[in-house]
Amino acid sequence: MTHPVHAPVLAADGGLIRFALADLLAGRAATMHIELTDAAAAEPWLTRLAGAEATLVALGQGHIELPAQPELGRLALLLWLRRWWPAGPSLGIPSLDPALLDLETAVATADVEGLAEGLLDGFEASPAELFDAAIADDALLAAGPPVAEEVRGLCTRLAAWFDDEDDVVRAETAAEMSARLGTATPGQRAYTLAAGLAPLAPGEGVLASGRASVDWARVPPGILDAGEDTVTWRIVVAATATRLEIVVAGAFADAAITAFASHAGEPFAEVPLELGAGRFSGTAELNETATRLAARVHSGQIAVVVGVAGEGVAGTTAEDRAEVVALVRARPPAARTLAERAAAASADEEF
Structure with a gap:
Protein backbone atom coordinates (compact mmCIF):
# COMPACT_ATOMS: atom_id res chain seq x y z
CA MET A 1 0.00 0.00 0.00
CA THR A 2 1.29 3.46 -0.89
CA HIS A 3 2.42 5.45 2.14
CA PRO A 4 0.33 8.61 2.81
CA VAL A 5 3.45 10.72 2.29
CA HIS A 6 3.22 9.80 -1.41
CA ALA A 7 -0.56 10.04 -1.83
CA PRO A 8 -2.45 13.29 -1.15
CA VAL A 9 -5.97 12.34 -0.20
CA LEU A 10 -9.20 14.19 0.43
CA ALA A 11 -11.50 12.49 2.94
CA ALA A 12 -14.98 13.10 1.54
CA ASP A 13 -18.29 12.01 3.05
CA GLY A 14 -18.43 8.33 2.12
CA GLY A 15 -15.29 8.25 0.03
CA LEU A 16 -11.60 8.97 -0.39
CA ILE A 17 -10.34 11.07 -3.29
CA ARG A 18 -6.70 10.36 -4.09
CA PHE A 19 -4.18 12.14 -6.28
CA ALA A 20 -0.63 11.37 -7.37
CA LEU A 21 1.80 13.51 -5.38
CA ALA A 22 4.14 14.06 -8.33
CA ASP A 23 1.25 15.38 -10.42
CA LEU A 24 -0.02 17.79 -7.77
CA LEU A 25 3.44 19.14 -6.98
CA ALA A 26 4.11 19.62 -10.69
CA GLY A 27 0.80 21.43 -11.11
CA ARG A 28 -0.48 19.02 -13.75
CA ALA A 29 -2.94 16.63 -12.05
CA ALA A 30 -5.01 15.02 -14.82
CA THR A 31 -6.91 12.31 -12.94
CA MET A 32 -8.20 11.52 -9.48
CA HIS A 33 -9.14 8.16 -8.00
CA ILE A 34 -12.33 7.99 -5.93
CA GLU A 35 -12.75 5.05 -3.57
CA LEU A 36 -16.19 4.69 -2.00
CA THR A 37 -16.41 3.76 1.67
CA ASP A 38 -20.13 4.51 2.09
CA ALA A 39 -22.01 4.46 -1.21
CA ALA A 40 -25.21 5.92 0.21
CA ALA A 41 -23.41 8.91 1.70
CA ALA A 42 -21.28 9.49 -1.39
CA GLU A 43 -23.97 9.16 -4.05
CA PRO A 44 -25.46 12.70 -3.77
CA TRP A 45 -22.20 14.62 -4.05
CA LEU A 46 -20.71 12.21 -6.56
CA THR A 47 -23.75 12.68 -8.81
CA ARG A 48 -23.30 16.47 -8.62
CA LEU A 49 -19.61 16.10 -9.32
CA ALA A 50 -19.51 13.43 -12.03
CA GLY A 51 -23.05 12.99 -13.32
CA ALA A 52 -25.53 10.13 -13.01
CA GLU A 53 -23.86 7.75 -15.48
CA ALA A 54 -20.39 7.90 -13.92
CA THR A 55 -21.92 7.61 -10.46
CA LEU A 56 -23.69 4.36 -11.41
CA VAL A 57 -20.35 2.95 -12.57
CA ALA A 58 -18.70 4.00 -9.31
CA LEU A 59 -21.47 2.52 -7.18
CA GLY A 60 -21.16 -0.78 -8.99
CA GLN A 61 -17.37 -1.00 -8.79
CA GLY A 62 -16.80 0.76 -5.46
CA HIS A 63 -14.32 3.09 -7.12
CA ILE A 64 -13.82 5.21 -10.22
CA GLU A 65 -11.14 7.20 -12.02
CA LEU A 66 -12.24 10.67 -13.10
CA PRO A 67 -10.65 13.76 -14.63
CA ALA A 68 -9.13 15.78 -11.82
CA GLN A 69 -11.13 18.71 -10.51
CA PRO A 70 -8.76 21.63 -9.79
CA GLU A 71 -10.62 22.59 -6.62
CA LEU A 72 -10.30 19.09 -5.18
CA GLY A 73 -6.68 18.77 -6.18
CA ARG A 74 -5.80 22.09 -4.59
CA LEU A 75 -7.43 21.19 -1.29
CA ALA A 76 -5.75 17.76 -1.27
CA LEU A 77 -2.38 19.41 -1.92
CA LEU A 78 -2.84 21.97 0.85
CA LEU A 79 -3.75 19.23 3.31
CA TRP A 80 -0.63 17.34 2.24
CA LEU A 81 1.52 20.44 2.70
CA ARG A 82 0.18 20.89 6.23
CA ARG A 83 1.27 17.35 7.17
CA TRP A 84 4.26 16.40 5.04
CA TRP A 85 6.08 19.50 3.74
CA PRO A 86 9.81 18.66 4.28
CA ALA A 87 11.19 21.93 5.62
CA GLY A 88 14.76 22.20 6.83
CA PRO A 89 17.88 24.30 6.43
CA SER A 90 19.87 21.15 5.73
CA LEU A 91 17.62 20.61 2.70
CA GLY A 92 17.41 24.23 1.60
CA ILE A 93 13.62 24.11 1.88
CA PRO A 94 12.00 26.84 4.01
CA SER A 95 9.13 26.35 6.42
CA LEU A 96 5.61 27.21 5.34
CA ASP A 97 3.77 29.51 7.68
CA PRO A 98 0.80 27.74 9.33
CA ALA A 99 -1.38 30.86 9.26
CA LEU A 100 -1.01 31.24 5.51
CA LEU A 101 -1.70 27.54 5.01
CA ASP A 102 -4.81 27.84 7.20
CA LEU A 103 -6.05 30.82 5.16
CA GLU A 104 -5.45 29.07 1.84
CA THR A 105 -7.08 25.90 3.08
CA ALA A 106 -10.11 27.86 4.31
CA VAL A 107 -10.61 29.32 0.83
CA ALA A 108 -9.99 25.95 -0.86
CA THR A 109 -12.50 24.27 1.46
CA ALA A 110 -15.12 26.90 0.64
CA ASP A 111 -14.46 26.36 -3.08
CA VAL A 112 -15.00 22.61 -2.74
CA GLU A 113 -18.22 23.12 -0.81
CA GLY A 114 -19.43 25.26 -3.71
CA LEU A 115 -18.34 22.65 -6.26
CA ALA A 116 -20.24 19.69 -4.79
CA GLU A 117 -22.52 20.32 -1.83
CA GLY A 118 -22.24 17.63 0.82
CA LEU A 119 -18.84 16.34 -0.31
CA LEU A 120 -17.16 17.66 2.82
CA ASP A 121 -19.86 16.80 5.35
CA GLY A 122 -17.99 15.86 8.52
CA PHE A 123 -14.70 17.17 7.10
CA GLU A 124 -11.80 17.73 9.51
CA ALA A 125 -12.18 21.53 9.51
CA SER A 126 -14.66 24.08 8.19
CA PRO A 127 -13.70 27.36 6.47
CA ALA A 128 -14.73 29.14 9.67
CA GLU A 129 -12.48 27.00 11.88
CA LEU A 130 -9.55 27.37 9.50
CA PHE A 131 -9.99 31.13 9.27
CA ASP A 132 -10.17 31.40 13.07
CA ALA A 133 -6.90 29.45 13.32
CA ALA A 134 -5.25 31.68 10.70
CA ILE A 135 -6.03 34.93 12.52
CA ALA A 136 -5.44 33.67 16.07
CA ASP A 137 -2.83 35.69 17.98
CA ASP A 138 -2.41 37.93 14.90
CA ALA A 139 -0.48 35.14 13.18
CA LEU A 140 -1.84 36.07 9.75
CA LEU A 141 -0.83 39.70 10.24
CA ALA A 142 2.73 38.61 10.99
CA ALA A 143 2.91 36.19 8.06
CA GLY A 144 1.06 38.22 5.46
CA PRO A 145 3.27 41.23 4.51
CA PRO A 146 5.48 39.42 1.95
CA VAL A 147 2.34 38.49 -0.02
CA ALA A 148 -0.02 41.16 1.31
CA GLU A 149 -2.01 41.71 -1.88
CA GLU A 150 -2.74 38.02 -2.29
CA VAL A 151 -3.72 37.70 1.36
CA ARG A 152 -6.08 40.63 0.95
CA GLY A 153 -7.64 38.93 -2.05
CA LEU A 154 -8.21 35.68 -0.15
CA CYS A 155 -9.68 37.56 2.80
CA THR A 156 -12.05 39.37 0.45
CA ARG A 157 -13.19 36.06 -1.03
CA LEU A 158 -13.76 34.63 2.44
CA ALA A 159 -15.64 37.74 3.53
CA ALA A 160 -18.07 37.24 0.64
CA TRP A 161 -18.41 33.52 1.42
CA PHE A 162 -19.07 34.14 5.11
CA ASP A 163 -21.62 36.80 4.15
CA ASP A 164 -23.45 34.27 1.95
CA GLU A 165 -23.41 31.88 4.93
CA ASP A 166 -24.90 34.59 7.16
CA ASP A 167 -21.76 34.55 9.30
CA VAL A 168 -21.75 38.31 9.76
CA VAL A 169 -19.00 38.49 12.39
CA ARG A 170 -16.49 36.52 10.35
CA ALA A 171 -17.44 38.36 7.18
CA GLU A 172 -16.61 41.64 8.90
CA THR A 173 -13.42 40.25 10.42
CA ALA A 174 -12.19 38.97 7.06
CA ALA A 175 -12.95 42.32 5.44
CA GLU A 176 -10.99 44.14 8.15
CA MET A 177 -7.83 42.09 7.58
CA SER A 178 -6.85 43.99 4.42
CA ALA A 179 -6.56 47.30 6.23
CA ARG A 180 -4.70 45.78 9.15
CA LEU A 181 -2.19 44.06 6.86
CA GLY A 182 -1.01 47.48 5.72
CA THR A 183 0.38 48.22 9.18
CA ALA A 184 1.56 44.72 10.13
CA THR A 185 5.18 43.91 10.88
CA PRO A 186 6.52 40.93 8.92
CA GLY A 187 7.31 37.87 10.98
CA GLN A 188 9.56 35.03 9.95
CA ARG A 189 9.99 31.67 11.56
CA ALA A 190 13.69 31.26 12.18
CA TYR A 191 15.36 27.90 12.14
CA THR A 192 18.90 26.78 12.56
CA LEU A 193 20.80 23.58 13.06
CA ALA A 194 22.32 23.46 16.51
CA ALA A 195 25.56 21.95 17.74
CA GLY A 196 25.68 18.32 18.80
CA LEU A 197 26.33 16.71 22.16
CA ALA A 198 28.24 18.55 24.87
CA PRO A 199 31.82 17.58 25.79
CA LEU A 200 32.24 14.79 28.30
CA ALA A 201 33.20 15.56 31.88
CA PRO A 202 36.49 14.23 33.28
CA GLY A 203 36.23 10.55 34.19
CA GLU A 204 33.34 9.84 31.81
CA GLY A 307 8.50 10.46 18.35
CA VAL A 308 5.76 7.84 18.40
CA ALA A 309 7.33 4.39 18.54
CA GLY A 310 4.25 2.18 18.41
CA GLU A 311 3.98 -0.59 15.83
CA GLY A 312 0.72 0.87 14.51
CA VAL A 313 2.49 3.83 12.90
CA ALA A 314 3.15 3.50 9.17
CA GLY A 315 6.66 4.90 9.13
CA THR A 316 8.54 6.56 6.30
CA THR A 317 11.81 5.21 4.98
CA ALA A 318 14.87 7.17 3.89
CA GLU A 319 13.85 6.39 0.31
CA ASP A 320 10.33 7.77 0.94
CA ARG A 321 11.76 10.99 2.30
CA ALA A 322 14.35 11.39 -0.47
CA GLU A 323 11.67 10.97 -3.15
CA VAL A 324 9.46 13.63 -1.58
CA VAL A 325 12.35 16.06 -1.16
CA ALA A 326 13.30 15.62 -4.82
CA LEU A 327 9.73 16.34 -5.93
CA VAL A 328 9.51 19.43 -3.76
CA ARG A 329 12.82 20.76 -5.04
CA ALA A 330 11.63 20.28 -8.63
CA ARG A 331 8.34 22.08 -7.99
CA PRO A 332 7.81 24.77 -10.67
CA PRO A 333 7.39 28.34 -9.34
CA ALA A 334 4.06 28.72 -11.16
CA ALA A 335 2.56 25.86 -9.14
CA ARG A 336 3.48 27.24 -5.71
CA THR A 337 0.89 28.06 -3.11
CA LEU A 338 0.66 31.37 -1.30
CA ALA A 339 2.56 29.98 1.69
CA GLU A 340 5.38 28.81 -0.58
CA ARG A 341 5.61 32.20 -2.32
CA ALA A 342 5.72 33.93 1.04
CA ALA A 343 8.51 31.61 2.22
CA ALA A 344 10.51 32.28 -0.94
CA ALA A 345 9.99 36.05 -0.59
CA SER A 346 11.05 35.98 3.05
CA ALA A 347 14.17 34.02 2.20
CA ASP A 348 14.73 36.28 -0.83
CA GLU A 349 15.81 33.29 -2.86
CA GLU A 350 14.45 30.48 -4.97
CA PHE A 351 14.27 27.01 -3.45
Missing part, protein backbone atom coordinates in the same frame (compact mmCIF):
# COMPACT_ATOMS: atom_id res chain seq x y z
CA GLY A 205 33.43 7.49 28.82
CA VAL A 206 31.21 6.54 25.87
CA LEU A 207 29.86 3.00 25.73
CA ALA A 208 27.98 3.45 22.45
CA SER A 209 27.06 6.28 20.09
CA GLY A 210 25.45 6.90 16.74
CA ARG A 211 23.26 8.99 14.51
CA ALA A 212 19.70 8.53 13.31
CA SER A 213 17.09 10.23 11.14
CA VAL A 214 13.66 11.47 12.15
CA ASP A 215 10.77 9.52 10.66
CA TRP A 216 8.32 12.20 9.47
CA ALA A 217 5.34 9.97 10.30
CA ARG A 218 6.27 9.77 13.99
CA VAL A 219 6.46 13.49 14.87
CA PRO A 220 4.07 16.44 14.54
CA PRO A 221 4.38 18.40 11.29
CA GLY A 222 6.47 21.56 11.17
CA ILE A 223 8.45 20.84 14.33
CA LEU A 224 11.79 19.44 13.20
CA ASP A 225 14.25 19.73 10.34
CA ALA A 226 13.21 17.14 7.77
CA GLY A 227 16.78 16.30 6.72
CA GLU A 228 18.55 13.03 7.39
CA ASP A 229 20.93 12.23 10.27
CA THR A 230 19.76 15.07 12.53
CA VAL A 231 19.65 12.81 15.64
CA THR A 232 22.85 12.33 17.65
CA TRP A 233 22.96 9.96 20.62
CA ARG A 234 25.45 8.40 23.00
CA ILE A 235 25.48 6.25 26.11
CA VAL A 236 27.83 7.74 28.69
CA VAL A 237 29.26 5.82 31.64
CA ALA A 238 30.26 7.79 34.74
CA ALA A 239 31.28 6.86 38.27
CA THR A 240 27.76 7.15 39.65
CA ALA A 241 25.46 6.27 36.77
CA THR A 242 25.14 5.47 33.08
CA ARG A 243 23.00 7.75 30.96
CA LEU A 244 21.60 8.02 27.43
CA GLU A 245 21.93 11.47 25.86
CA ILE A 246 20.01 12.47 22.73
CA VAL A 247 20.10 15.67 20.67
CA VAL A 248 17.81 16.34 17.70
CA ALA A 249 19.13 19.28 15.69
CA GLY A 250 16.91 21.72 13.86
CA ALA A 251 13.84 22.69 15.92
CA PHE A 252 11.19 25.08 14.55
CA ALA A 253 8.64 25.00 17.39
CA ASP A 254 7.90 23.28 20.67
CA ALA A 255 6.06 19.98 21.05
CA ALA A 256 5.87 17.01 23.40
CA ILE A 257 8.45 14.62 21.93
CA THR A 258 10.07 11.51 23.35
CA ALA A 259 12.94 9.39 22.02
CA PHE A 260 13.08 5.62 22.44
CA ALA A 261 16.17 3.39 22.31
CA SER A 262 15.86 -0.30 21.50
CA HIS A 263 17.93 -3.38 20.75
CA ALA A 264 16.63 -6.20 18.54
CA GLY A 265 13.19 -4.58 18.63
CA GLU A 266 13.03 -4.44 22.43
CA PRO A 267 12.99 -0.94 23.98
CA PHE A 268 15.36 -0.36 26.88
CA ALA A 269 15.25 3.43 27.42
CA GLU A 270 12.86 6.34 27.07
CA VAL A 271 14.10 9.94 26.91
CA PRO A 272 11.72 12.93 27.10
CA LEU A 273 13.06 15.73 24.89
CA GLU A 274 12.88 19.43 25.65
CA LEU A 275 13.17 22.38 23.29
CA GLY A 276 16.40 24.36 23.38
CA ALA A 277 18.14 26.76 21.01
CA GLY A 278 17.47 25.22 17.62
CA ARG A 279 17.25 21.69 18.96
CA PHE A 280 15.50 19.19 21.18
CA SER A 281 17.58 17.34 23.75
CA GLY A 282 17.21 15.05 26.72
CA THR A 283 18.99 12.68 29.08
CA ALA A 284 17.84 9.58 30.93
CA GLU A 285 19.68 7.35 33.40
CA LEU A 286 19.87 3.70 32.42
CA ASN A 287 19.11 0.88 34.78
CA GLU A 288 21.55 -1.97 35.37
CA THR A 289 20.07 -4.18 32.65
CA ALA A 290 20.25 -1.45 30.01
CA THR A 291 23.79 -0.57 31.06
CA ARG A 292 24.95 -4.18 30.63
CA LEU A 293 23.27 -4.28 27.23
CA ALA A 294 25.04 -1.09 26.10
CA ALA A 295 28.36 -2.48 27.24
CA ARG A 296 28.13 -5.69 25.24
CA VAL A 297 26.43 -4.73 21.93
CA HIS A 298 27.78 -2.81 18.99
CA SER A 299 26.50 0.76 18.50
CA GLY A 300 24.97 -0.24 15.18
CA GLN A 301 22.70 -2.71 16.97
CA ILE A 302 21.01 0.04 18.94
CA ALA A 303 18.11 1.87 17.29
CA VAL A 304 16.91 5.31 18.35
CA VAL A 305 13.44 6.49 17.32
CA VAL A 306 12.25 10.05 17.89
